[in-house]
Amino acid sequence: MSLLKQNLFNDCYNEINGSIGSKSNDTENKPNNETEPFxxxxxxxxxxxxxxxxxxxxxxSKLGAGPQPQVGDxxxxxxxxxxxxxxxxxxxxxxxxxxxxxxxxxxxxxxxxxxxxxxxxxxxxxxxxxxxxxxxxxxxxxxxxxxxxxxxxxxxxxxxxxxxxxxxxxxxxxxxxxxxxxxxxxxxxxxxxxxxxxxxxxxxxxxxxxxxxxxxxxxxxxxxxxxxxxxxxxxxxxxxxxxxxxxxxxxxxxxxxxxxxxxxxxxxxxxxxxxxxxxxxxxxxxxxxxxNLNLVDRRIWITRHGESTDNTLGRIGGDSSLSERGRKFAACLTKFIKMQKDLFRQKQLEKYREELKEEKKRYLNFSSSEPEPPERNFLVWTSMLKRTIETVEKFDSKEFDVMHIRFLNEIYAGACEEMTYQQIEEEYPEEYAARKSNKLYYRYPGMGESYLDVIHRVNPLIIELERMTDNILIVTHRVVLRIVLAYFSDVEKEKVPHMDVPLHTVYCLQPKAYGTELLKWVWDENEDMFFQE
Amino acid sequence: MSLLKQNLFNDCYNEINGSIGSKSNDTENKPNNETEPFxxxxxxxxxxxxxxxxxxxxxxSKLGAGPQPQVGDxxxxxxxxxxxxxxxxxxxxxxxxxxxxxxxxxxxxxxxxxxxxxxxxxxxxxxxxxxxxxxxxxxxxxxxxxxxxxxxxxxxxxxxxxxxxxxxxxxxxxxxxxxxxxxxxxxxxxxxxxxxxxxxxxxxxxxxxxxxxxxxxxxxxxxxxxxxxxxxxxxxxxxxxxxxxxxxxxxxxxxxxxxxxxxxxxxxxxxxxxxxxxxxxxxxxxxxxxxNLNLVDRRIWITRHGESTDNTLGRIGGDSSLSERGRKFAACLTKFIKMQKDLFRQKQLEKYREELKEEKKRYLNFSSSEPEPPERNFLVWTSMLKRTIETVEKFDSKEFDVMHIRFLNEIYAGACEEMTYQQIEEEYPEEYAARKSNKLYYRYPGMGESYLDVIHRVNPLIIELERMTDNILIVTHRVVLRIVLAYFSDVEKEKVPHMDVPLHTVYCLQPKAYGTELLKWVWDENEDMFFQE
CATH class of the missing domain: 3.40.50.300 (P-loop containing nucleotide triphosphate hydrolases)
Known part of the structure; x- marks a missing residue:
């Protein structure tokens, strides 16, 4: 094939690839190989x-495809x-x-x-x-x-x-x-x-x-x-x-x-x-x-909302308020996170002063009238549902940047919203069975969501958690919590829908170069305190 | 401030910014300006x-914020x-x-x-x-x-x-x-x-x-x-x-x-x-x-589904099938798009041959035994609702790459799904009024969506439409169509929820360097043909 023609063909190709600006002007220097023109x-x-x-x-990509996505090609x-x-x-x-x-x-x-x-x-x-x-x-x-x-x-x-x-x-x-x-x-x-x-x-x-x-x-x-x-x-x-x-x-x-x-x-x-x-x-x-990756030392705290009245009734979905017990958890969480924030700041300053000391040892002309490093921001994100918003109601907005985000909402159960699992089994036995057989791919009827839908919805949040360098508390729901933890802890996909993530438990994620460290704090209701597990 | 200390402070800063790898090693060469250390x-x-x-x-970012988002800061x-x-x-x-x-x-x-x-x-x-x-x-x-x-x-x-x-x-x-x-x-x-x-x-x-x-x-x-x-x-x-x-x-x-x-x-x-x-x-x-931008000459065809049985009853949302009339539209659309695909291919080949002729004029040693440029792919995307899937049912999957995507679904009307506007006015007069007063920000009750929610949901699709170089037909719903057209035609945000996008009308978008050209084709039911407006 002549170089000129190859050039011309490349044009068509380039156009197809959107790289209209890609044509190098030195094709003359390229080998003119008949068998491998492109x-x-x-x-x-x-x-x-x-x-x-x-x-x-x-x-x-198949008409009327079932809950199982196409695999392979x-x-x-x-x-x-x-x-x-x-x-x-x-x-x-x-x-x-x-x-x-x-x-x-x-x-x-x-x-x-x-x-x-x-x-x-x-x-x-x-x-x-x-x-x-x-x-x-x-x-x-x-x-x-x-x-x-x-x-x-x-x-x-x-x-x-x-x-x-x-x-x-x-x-x-x-x-x-x-x-x-x-x-x-x-x-x-x-x-x-x-x-x-x-x-x-x-x-x-x-x-x-x-x-x-x-x-x-x-x-x-x-x-x-x-x-x-x-x-x-x-x-x-x-x-x-x-x-x-x-x-x-x-x-x-x-x-x-x-x-x-x-x-x-x-x-x-x-x-x-x-x-x-x-x-x-x-x-x-x-x-x-x-x-969007970064290696900054920071903490991602994540928990479910406090117990809701729907929780006490065993109903899924819905938009109910916190129960008395849920409010007690919320109050304790507020104090606990404030304490953790202060602790983090304290450690940051200690590290700074240590480094300062090292510098002073090495250099004599060091004046110490400089300001301390600023404190890291602390964000608090919840879903837009009452039970998460109420959980963070008492956070001081001067110290915490509180935001409510729709994509932290719980999986939407469509026609099954506000039902108990028993009711679902009775009213929609086929749905109940379908969900049991493949919880990851199962999508609730009536415009409901599947786990995969939620993964996709949460994806921009994962990118944002990787990008940002602030400390953060995320207050969300069972399925979203499982999905976020699964990302950070590299949980096998089949296990994701079965992860044990109880109420009133706070997870602390610390991204490191070699992986994410996970700590778990459990609320002791009687002591009204958090204990690390 | 000493350079060393500035260096140290910068470290803290760098860490905050996630640019831990950003510290240049030549701070010595930088001006040591007391008033502008950073x-x-x-x-x-x-x-x-x-x-x-x-x-x-x-x-x-406000607790219990209403439909109006926070503005300004x-x-x-x-x-x-x-x-x-x-x-x-x-x-x-x-x-x-x-x-x-x-x-x-x-x-x-x-x-x-x-x-x-x-x-x-x-x-x-x-x-x-x-x-x-x-x-x-x-x-x-x-x-x-x-x-x-x-x-x-x-x-x-x-x-x-x-x-x-x-x-x-x-x-x-x-x-x-x-x-x-x-x-x-x-x-x-x-x-x-x-x-x-x-x-x-x-x-x-x-x-x-x-x-x-x-x-x-x-x-x-x-x-x-x-x-x-x-x-x-x-x-x-x-x-x-x-x-x-x-x-x-x-x-x-x-x-x-x-x-x-x-x-x-x-x-x-x-x-x-x-x-x-x-x-x-x-x-x-x-x-x-x-x-993700590219300047390739391509066509984005977009339309609503054919008339559904819910359409004939004036009900919004839901997941009904096509009416008889809707099926007639679908059959005509299938032929129309096939014709447009062939036309595009024909023009592509004409352009190729013309360029070939130009090249031949300029260079004598030009052999014409080369293959023609490949045909551009033609994608067909619908929502996951029956009425869009049925609209493309007859597309030949050997010629068109048909896919069903959840984010092309219609705005979810929550509690108002499958109701007529009259019913909404009667049963939820406050919701009806709220929607009327600000259709862009209004969110349907019962986990429903707002226009802004849909914009966010459609965002990855816009990026993908900008990125890709294939031709495409999108079959979607009224609100999604308005939002996609608003992006390409730069419609003022207040006007978006009021755009007139009737059934059985196909829009053709041609992205150009100076903006997007928009053509409109209307189905004539009696003639069973599309006419360009």
Missing amino acids: SPYQLSYLKHHRYSLDLPGIVQ AGPKLVVVMVGLPARGKSYITKKLKRYLTWLQYETKVFNVGNLRRHTSINNNNNNPPGSTSHSFSFFDPHNEQAKQLREHLAMECLDELIDWLKKGGRIGIHDATNSSITRRTRIMKRIQRESSFKILFIESICTDKRVLEKNIALKLSGPDYKNMDPEEALNDFRKRIANYEKAYETIGEQEELENIQYCKLINVGKKVIAHNIQGFLSGQCIFYLM | SPYQLSYLKHHRYSLDLPGIVQ AGPKLVVVMVGLPARGKSYITKKLKRYLTWLQYETKVFNVGNLRRHTSINNNNNNPPGSTSHSFSFFDPHNEQAKQLREHLAMECLDELIDWLKKGGRIGIHDATNSSITRRTRIMKRIQRESSFKILFIESICTDKRVLEKNIALKLSGPDYKNMDPEEALNDFRKRIANYEKAYETIGEQEELENIQYCKLINVGKKVIAHNIQGFLSGQCIFYLM
């Missing part, structure tokens, strides 16, 4: 429908290929992304090359200095040809596993490795191209902030490669490993942009984000999510 | 609450400062952004420096060559000191107007000018800093694609500066104007990143996006929206 993205796009809005359980499969030096937060990103996508009901799996390497016995092929692990820094020396070949082999083997898994019904596979050279990435791309229905998103993590790097390195030393090693020696080895990677590291740049690759660069935990040629609905969602 | 962003942030999730009419005000050479699509971006934000119920206004310049009489101060306008290219020569000062003055005057408007209750002001030097942007920042509750988002538009540039320039020549000029002369003048701007143009780069500015760069209509230090909820939403 990039794999183009071909895979052209062949496939269902490239748009795709929300498992929310969007149905909905949407193209996505291969996320990680790129980045060691200790740049790749695992943090892959873990978060996997958790989020799984929570949104996409089958997602991480394929970690490092784990494969550790599982592969290669002692025979490697000349390690005595006393080191079988994967000491010399294994990562770009001049160590034998090791290099083995690393390449492992990366591709890992990719094959990923592709197999996608073919068997997976939806999103994440290739977690350094993938630090253009050659490697090209190889990966070519392999994935062979599966025409797969799309590729490269995610490169870059960290130029020394403090974050040091923290990441510290985390790494408690990991599997170093667990039985002397800390000093481990640190030394790991630094050398990074240095070996750095020798050969090529960041994603212009050359790969000309290949029209779809990529996203995250610099310093989302402080700066570069996105290129983002096309599909799924890729867009991934990037919007990753853009 | 950037304005920091101070304005520290003083203000309501920095998070903020959706007018959806989030309420909800959330910090945002100043969007545009950056970019002429003809780089700044006005396209500002127009779209204003339309979207206004539709989401944020008071948004564009302040265009070019318009202010045209309204300001400066003939006396300017030495123009005879026959040119008062704003010919020489006005934009960076060596023309007098004109330069005047341009600076106009830009700042425009900014003052913007700030005044924000103080009087506006929410988001967009400063639409080239703002092409660091000096100018620093001045703008310093001015905005004086208002402690304002946040700043810079949006730079860059276009390196020559075809897009030429199109933009052509659009510009039909604009106010050139309307009475000879086209050749106009083009010549405008090119010289751009050249003058280019001499002094400084893209947003490292220097401003060290100042921690919040910015977003859009390169070639979103093909590549760079976002830096994005903090607030609103800024995040703006950027996610802008990331």
Whole structure:
């Protein structure tokens, strides 16, 4: 095919992809390969429908589909290929992304090359200095040809596993490795191209902030490669490993942009984000999510409302007020959260003063007339139903920013609102049975909601909780609480509708780099106090 | 304040802002200014609450608030400062952004420096060559000191107007000018800093694609500066104007990143996006929206379902089937859309062949054995209610990708579902009156929805319609149709609930660079055909 014609065809293609501004003006420099006139993205796009809005359980593509959403062929499969030096937060990103996508009901799996390497016995092929692990820094020396070949082999083997898994019904596979050279990435791309229905998103993590790097390195030393090693020696080895990677590291740049690759660069935990040629609905969602992450030390408190009069009658839904007991809980919660807020502030100041002392030790010309750091905001969010609004009625609006948000409302039970489960069983035996058999997908009759509907409704809140750096108390309802906790604690989807989340229990979530810490406080009615479990 | 301490304080600040990775390691090089230790962003942030999730009419911050949402102080005000050479699509971006934000119920206004310049009489101060306008290219020569000062003055005057408007209750002001030097942007920042509750988002538009540039320039020549000029002369003048701007143009780069500015760069209509230090909820939403725009020629068809049996009885809501008449409409719609799909394809091929001919004229070695460009996908989306599903029942699923989506459902009327308006007036006279007095904010009792609730629910669909490049038919309901049309046609919010959108009428939206073209087709029942109005 002539270059000119290819150019022309590309135009049509570009127009289809919305990247009307994408046509590079240097096609003359590109290889004119008869057999591969387009990039794999183009071909895979052209062949496939269902490239748009795709929300498992929310969007149905069969007429009159039942509560079970379509599984399998909905949407193209996505291969996320990680790129980045060691200790740049790749695992943090892959873990978060996997958790989020799984929570949104996409089958997602991480394929970690490092784990494969550790599982592969290669002692025979490697000349390690005595006393080191079988994967000491010399294994990562770009001049160590034998090791290099083995690393390449492992990366591709890992990719094959990923592709197999996608073919068997997976939806999103994440290739977690350094993938630090253009050659490697090209190889990966070519392999994935062979599966025409797969799309590729490269995610490169870059960290130029020394403090974050040091923290990441510290985390790494408690990991599997170093667990039985002397800390000093481990640190030394790991630094050398990074240095070996750095020798050969090529960041994603212009050359790969000309290949029209779809990529996203995250610099310093989302402080700066570069996105290129983002096309599909799924890729867009991934990037919007990753853009919003932060590592600030904060607390997310979450609880159900105090007991309502409907609770005392065993009725679901509705919009009843608090019972006497519920009001007592509300009063105690108000004091408890105020105390927790003050405690957090106290710790913040202590930390500040400690750091100040450290600074003073180091520098003599330090005056201490400076203001203290400001206190973190404390938000209080409830649903728009009476029982949650009444629960926070006594919060001091000068200290807490109280808001009522519709998407924190309880699952809407449609025709079953204000009924007891017994009534539902008697009046709607088929609905009762359908709900029992699949609580996750079951949708209440009469415009009611399913768990999946609620997940989708709560999604912007999850993004917002990831984005913000304030402390917060969320007062909501059973189903919403389950769904929020499921996200943070990575609960398997089948278990979500069965999580035990009693009334008058407050959960405290602390997002950390390695996961979310969960604490649980239970209200003791007699003592009128909260006790940590 | 010592640098060290500033550093320490910045740490605390950075932590608060979630930009833990943001601390630059070269604070030594920064000026140590006692009076301005922090950037304005920091101070304005520290003083203000309501920095998070903020959706007018959806989030309420007063206990037991009525249907009217809180107005005025909800959330910090945002100043969007545009950056970019002429003809780089700044006005396209500002127009779209204003339309979207206004539709989401944020008071948004564009302040265009070019318009202010045209309204300001400066003939006396300017030495123009005879026959040119008062704003010919020489006005934009960076060596023309007098004109330069005047341009600076106009830009700042425009900014003052913007700030005044924000103080009087506006929410988001967009400063639409080239703002092409660091000096100018620093001045703008310093001015905005004086208002402690304002946040700043810079949006730079860059276009390196020559075809897009030429199109933009052509659009510009039909604009106010050139309307009475000879086209050749106009083009010549405008090119010289751009050249003058280019001499002094400084893209947003490292220097401003060290100042921690919040910015977003859009390169070639979103093909590549760079976002830096994005903090607030609103800024995040703006950027996610802008990331998803495209300029592909496509058609969005949208209609209500065919007449339902509830329609014939005058009942709202519910989930009834189509009437006989509704089914007749559905059959005709199926044929009509199929015809439109084929027509679009035919035009696409004609255009392709024409371009091919052009190419052939220019190049002799052109073989014509290449495949034709692939046909655009055609999606069909309905709500999950019977009357829309039945309307598309006969669409051939081999040609159309049919999906049913819950968020296209009609506004949920809660306790008033399946009632006639007369019944509502009789049974719920207060509700009836409340709805009449403010249809936009009115929310139906019994977990019902308001127009604003529906806007929020439809928001992801709008983003998806902007993102995708397929053709589509949306079959939905009266309120959702009004809301989607209001977005594309920029209908004032007070008018949205009163738009006339009869049954059996199909709208065709064609997004263009300058706005959306709207065509209307009406079904003639007797002829059983659609006629364009």
